[in-house]
Amino acid sequence: MAWLPDAHPVLLALMGTTLTWALTAAGAATVFLKREFSPRLLDGALGFAAGVMVAASYFSLLAPALEHALDSALPVWVPPAIGFLLGGAFVWGLDKVVPHLHLGQPRQLAEGLQTTWERTTLLWAAMTLHNIPEGLAVGVAFGAAGGDPQAIAAATALAIGIGIQNMPEGMAVSVPFRRLGLSRAKSFGLGQFSGIVEVVAGVTGALLVSIVDPLLPYALAFGAGAMIYVVVEEVVPEAHRHGYEDTVTIATMLGFTIMMVLDVALG
Numbered sequence: 001m002a003w004l005p006d007a008h009p010v011l012l013a014l015m016g017t018t019l020t021w022a023l024t025a026a027g028a029a030t031v032f033l034k035r036e037f038s039p040r041l042l043d044g045a046l047g048f049a050a051g052v053m054v055a056a057s058y059f060s061l062l063a064p065a066l067e068h069a070l071d072s073a074l075p076v077w078v079p080p081a082i083g084f085l086l087g088g089a090f091v092w093g094l095d096k097v098v099p100h101l102h103l104g105q106p107r108q109l110a111e112g113l114q115t116t117w118e119r120t121t122l123l124w125a126a127m128t129l130h131n132i133p134e135g136l137a138v139g140v141a142f143g144a145a146g147g148d149p150q151a152i153a154a155a156t157a158l159a160i161g162i163g164i165q166n167m168p169e170g171m172a173v174s175v176p177f178r179r180l181g182l183s184r185a186k187s188f189g190l191g192q193f194s195g196i197v198e199v200v201a202g203v204t205g206a207l208l209v210s211i212v213d214p215l216l217p218y219a220l221a222f223g224a225g226a227m228i229y230v231v232v233e234e235v236v237p238e239a240h241r242h243g244y245e246d247t248v249t250i251a252t253m254l255g256f257t258i259m260m261v262l263d264v265a266l267g
Helices: 007-030 039-071 077-099 119-147 149-179 186-191 196-211 213-239 245-266
Strands: none
Touching: 007 077, 007 149, 007 196, 039 077, 039 119, 039 149, 039 213, 039 245, 077 119, 077 213, 077 245, 119 149, 119 186, 119 196, 119 213, 186 245, 196 213, 196 245
């Protein structure tokens, strides 16, 4: 792995997000083993994902953003604050434009622009929106590494953490499609395909920050803001739909701890 510091950030981002997509597919593949999983397990999976995303937002993105902002002519807090708010605004904007439907909601509560899309397509769009910030975060982390072995290790830890939480997340995506009556193959296909957007977002993020160096603190915080918005607006409310608050909270704490350990140990 000695070649990693010499590899182009876009290539590293491609590798990292391919890993996160592959683990999404692995989680979605559980639909071939069983048609139904307990709501407690699925809600716990979402809670775990929330914990990983919150920890990654700080340890892998905001903290490095503050370090990079030390070189800015502005007060050190300004670039991360602007980037963080822009990241949330970006996902908010996508939320208002892209037609989508959250799990457990009737068709008439679909968000975004009016459309005639079927319920399954709207559900898939919601899952895809969820994955864009994760891909951006991984891509930006690799783009910001700039050949520094320690920064590359930290970005790798982020990719591993996002990938780990994508496994139960992939299960939480494919199983509801199966419950709606879709075949196992189609449920798996929709579940894993929602993760491909992470590859596109990751490569895009890495390309932008590797070209425009002053963007680094803004871009890192942008990824953090986008993920926190998704956690608060989507993941946590969906995890609480069935009333298993204790399970969700414990899973969130576990996910946060695992991501924190990964970042400290590898980064």
